[in-house]
Amino acid sequence: MRRRWLLIGGAGLGLGLCVLLFFLALYGQVGAWVIRSRVIGRLETRLGRTVEVGDVDVRRGLAVLQDIVVKGPQDRGEPLVRIDRVEAEFAFWPSLVGSVEIGRVAVEGLRVAAVRSRDSDNFGDLVDRLRGKKDGAESAGGDSGSGGLGVKPSELQVAGATIQVRDLTNGLTLVAEGVDATAKREGGLSVNMGDLALLTSLGPYASVQKVVLTANSKDALGTASVHVGDGEVHLWSGMVLTGVNGKVAQGDKPGRLVIELAGGYGGARGTLWQASGWLDPRADSGSLQVKADRFTFDRISSVLENSMVRDYKDTSVNAELRLDLEKDVLRYQGQVELSGLNVFHPMLSDQTVRDISFRGNVDGSYDRRAKVMKLNRAELATGGVNYALTGSLQMPDGVDPDGSRRKFRRLDARLVVPQVPCQAVLESIPGELVPHLIGFELTGKFATDVSVDVDWADLQATRLDGSVGIRGCKVKKAPKEMDAKRLAGSFEHEVEVAPDTWEKIIIGPESPNYAPLAEISPFLVKSIMTTEDSSFYTHHGFITREFKSALIKNLEAGYFRYGASSITMQMVKNVLLYRDKTLARKLQELFLTWYLESGALEKDRIMEIYLNAIEYGPGLYGIKPAALQYFGKPPLELGPTEAAFFSSILPAPKRRYKQFCQDKLSIWTVKKVERIVDLMYKRGRLTDMEYQLAQMSPLAFNPDKSGPFCTKKYPEWGIK
Numbered sequence: 001m002r003r004r005w006l007l008i009g010g011a012g013l014g015l016g017l018c019v020l021l022f023f024l025a026l027y028g029q030v031g032a033w034v035i036r037s038r039v040i041g042r043l044e045t046r047l048g049r050t051v052e053v054g055d056v057d058v059r060r061g062l063a064v065l066q067d068i069v070v071k072g073p074q075d076r077g078e079p080l081v082r083i084d085r086v087e088a089e090f091a092f093w094p095s096l097v098g099s100v101e102i103g104r105v106a107v108e109g110l111r112v113a114a115v116r117s118r119d120s121d122n123f124g125d126l127v128d129r130l131r132g133k134k135d136g137a138e139s140a141g142g143d144s145g146s147g148g149l150g151v152k153p154s155e156l157q158v159a160g161a162t163i164q165v166r167d168l169t170n171g172l173t174l175v176a177e178g179v180d181a182t183a184k185r186e187g188g189l190s191v192n193m194g195d196l197a198l199l200t201s202l203g204p205y206a207s208v209q210k211v212v213l214t215a216n217s218k219d220a221l222g223t224a225s226v227h228v229g230d231g232e233v234h235l236w237s238g239m240v241l242t243g244v245n246g247k248v249a250q251g252d253k254p255g256r257l258v259i260e261l262a263g264g265y266g267g268a269r270g271t272l273w274q275a276s277g278w279l280d281p282r283a284d285s286g287s288l289q290v291k292a293d294r295f296t297f298d299r300i301s302s303v304l305e306n307s308m309v310r311d312y313k314d315t316s317v318n319a320e321l322r323l324d325l326e327k328d329v330l331r332y333q334g335q336v337e338l339s340g341l342n343v344f345h346p347m348l349s350d351q352t353v354r355d356i357s358f359r360g361n362v363d364g365s366y367d368r369r370a371k372v373m374k375l376n377r378a379e380l381a382t383g384g385v386n387y388a389l390t391g392s393l394q395m396p397d398g399v400d401p402d403g404s405r406r407k408f409r410r411l412d413a414r415l416v417v418p419q420v421p422c423q424a425v426l427e428s429i430p431g432e433l434v435p436h437l438i439g440f441e442l443t444g445k446f447a448t449d450v451s452v453d454v455d456w457a458d459l460q461a462t463r464l465d466g467s468v469g470i471r472g473c474k475v476k477k478a479p480k481e482m483d484a485k486r487l488a489g490s491f492e493h494e495v496e497v498a499p500d501t502w503e504k505i506i507i508g509p510e511s512p513n514y515a516p517l518a519e520i521s522p523f524l525v526k527s528i529m530t531t532e533d534s535s536f537y538t539h540h541g542f543i544t545r546e547f548k549s550a551l552i553k554n555l556e557a558g559y560f561r562y563g564a565s566s567i568t569m570q571m572v573k574n575v576l577l578y579r580d581k582t583l584a585r586k587l588q589e590l591f592l593t594w595y596l597e598s599g600a601l602e603k604d605r606i607m608e609i610y611l612n613a614i615e616y617g618p619g620l621y622g623i624k625p626a627a628l629q630y631f632g633k634p635p636l637e638l639g640p641t642e643a644a645f646f647s648s649i650l651p652a653p654k655r656r657y658k659q660f661c662q663d664k665l666s667i668w669t670v671k672k673v674e675r676i677v678d679l680m681y682k683r684g685r686l687t688d689m690e691y692q693l694a695q696m697s698p699l700a701f702n703p704d705k706s707g708p709f710c711t712k713k714y715p716e717w718g719i720k
Contacts, residue, residue: 031058035065047126048072049080063088074122076115076166084109088153105153110161110179118169118369118399156183170368171201176211189215206233208244225249231263240303242267246275256280259288266303279325286325294318294337308345310352315340328369335361349584353432358382371398371406375413383428388416408456414466417448422473426591433584436577437591439479444472470594482576482592484600487609493575497619505621507575507612515624517608520635524623525607526685527643530676532650533567534683536607541568541597542590569593571610611635616646617657618709630660632702640686640694644676645669660701661710673699 035056044051047070054067065088070081089103114123161179166172178194191213198206208231215225231244246261261275272295279286297304297312304312321334341356360380366373371394378389391413398406417425422442431438450466478484490508497503508514517525529536565573572592577585596606616626623646627635631642638646648669649656659665665673681691 028058031063032056035063047129049126061089061091063090072122072126074115074120075113076122078113080113080122080126082109082111082113083107102153104155104157107156107158108160110158112161112163112165114163114165116165116167116169152185154185157181173199175199181213187215189213204233204235206231206244208232228261240266241273243269243271248279251278253280255282265300268300268302270299272299277323284325284327286323288323290321290323290334292317292319308343308348310342310344311354312342315342329365329367331365333361333363335359347582349432349582350580351432351435353430356382356430367398369399371395384424385420385428386418388418390414390416410453410455410457412451412453414451415448417446419445419447419469422446422470429587434588434591435584436479436482436588439477440475440482440591440595441477443474443476446470446473471598475595475598475600478595478600482595484596487575487596487601488605493613493621495615495619495621507609507622513622513625514612515622515635517604517611520608520611520623521638521643523640523643523680523686523690524611524635524638524646526680527640527647527676528567528611530680530683530685531647532565532570536567537603539566541566541593566593567610568597568606571606571613572596575609575613614650615653616649617660618654620653620657620709628702630702631700632704639697640677640680640690641673641697641699644673644680644694645699647676648672657709661705663701663703663705665699 035058036053040051040053050071052067052069052071053065055065057064057066065086066084068081068083068086069079071079085108087104087106087108089105091101091103115121116123158179158181161176161181163174163176163179165174174197176193176196179191180194181189181191183189191211193208193211193213196208196211208228210229212227213225214227226248227245228247229245231242233241233244235241241263242265244261244263246259248260249258250256251258257279259275259277259279262271262273264270264272273290273292275288275290277286277288279288294316295318297309297315297317301312309315315338317336317338319334319336321332324331337359339357342352342354343356344352358380359382360378362375362378364373364375364378373393373395375389375391380387380389391411394406394410396406396409400406422444425446426434426437426440426442429437447469448467450468451463452465453463455461480486490506490510492504493507494502494504505511506514509516569589572589573579573585576592577588579585612622612624615621616623617629620626620629623635626646627633627638627642630645631638656666656669659669677686677691677694680686686694
């Protein structure tokens, strides 16, 4: 009997071992089936996403999943999550009876592509689900920390992850590469990012080489703090915030992050600015205070080496800016004080502009949804003069109040200078910008109120209004070289007669090349007015309507190509100043034009000087020698067609002089002359008979070509 039971027991044991061996042989297949049919299904339900898995390999105590893709309906091309490989360790024997105990989970090749538009995103609801919320309420059942699957690994490890977050509404892209993270069941979270970059569509961008996120409690998201180091913020070319360090941590209120950062500029050692405040990302609200204590520019010499700033050891600055975010609106206000600034730029002046000092403050807002930048007020005080600027900039793709999308930009701005003594305004301008105005003494009061409204959807509707109140000023005394009395009689004028060769000529009866206005053809005066300044004899030096016309043309061209220079302004540029295109020259040109036109010089004398001083060809100054050179006749005998020819060459007389040497007009010149003659007739400056005679009088150049500029080449002047 005993032997029989031993045989039966042995057979049972053998059968059990066979069953066990058979089950173990199928264990991997069963485990893979369970993961695909049950675990992934529950995961899709919990995440609200489609989850695709390539290969699943289950062996004793280890599950390996490869090529995992998590897709959602709001993804933009790229799925939200891609994972190359996941290894999950688990307790083997409990798994045989349906109990799952997960140990370490290792994730490799994680790539996250989060995207947010104005109306939706592909990650917000997922964050709520993972935090235990579904449709705004707490989800029932499961461990919220486990994603509702009822299990939670003892340790989660992520290596070499890449995370990209795109904000399409605000043009922001956040990219984190080389992300390593570790989270433990009993509490503790550590994230290290090798490289973090924030890109913007507006130009500025930021990068951080060291980011560490840590949390010690089980509520990792509630206690996490982020420490940053070796950060850089590129505001614009040449201005970089460097050495950015500090931390971002959970504040006292749920969801609120406390920000404490500091850094320098351009690699300068030490802390030159601090930023502190808070941010609630989910509520789209926050406040940040940025402060730069006073420091001298020699501390940021590395930033300024290739800039327009010069001799910066005595330049100092301090500034403060506050930013407040509430939903779509970012409000800003701040103040800055700068003293002792020295700058040089060839478009500013031909010499260093020194000791610029000012203080100012700014207040405004930016609506992210409407894409509207508002300047409630910007005030600048320098040299006893106060400037106030207000306005707004509406950018494309913004949402208008009626809900429609804006296609074009729109700018409106207003500049106001409250009443101030005229002399104070003149003295507030650095002398290096107005060297020829030093010595002027003014009386009276100056005030300005100018506004502009430009809608790129309809540039022809551009509005330019207001006044520059310089008419309230009077010249009490003028420096000798700029005194209108000098121009009223004969005076010397320096001209370039050959490349880099200058000579002084006399503009007055003493010179054989001088032609008084009475000895100049009226057709030339009429032609010049037709092309250069139609209302010369009626305006006060400035063609007001032309400013608007030139502004519209420049906006249409996309760059500053057209000016609004009157004949007086051109005369001032040629006779009293120089031709360099600098801000300094333009400022002086405007002032001197006002001075001469305020009664200091008669209109006929201005026209007379202009026609006797301008260049009509290489080294050819004054209408008398020009008329003799081109047509072999005195200026009084010039006809309408010959007068129109002189108007046609004025923008580039050196380059167009070759037509005379070749005794042949270009097609462009022929058409241009015809248009000028037609325009003179349409404006009543030619009678019917004069117009008919002009059409029957073709141009005939002087056959004598013995002048030096027809026999020699001057590549410097474009004469080859």
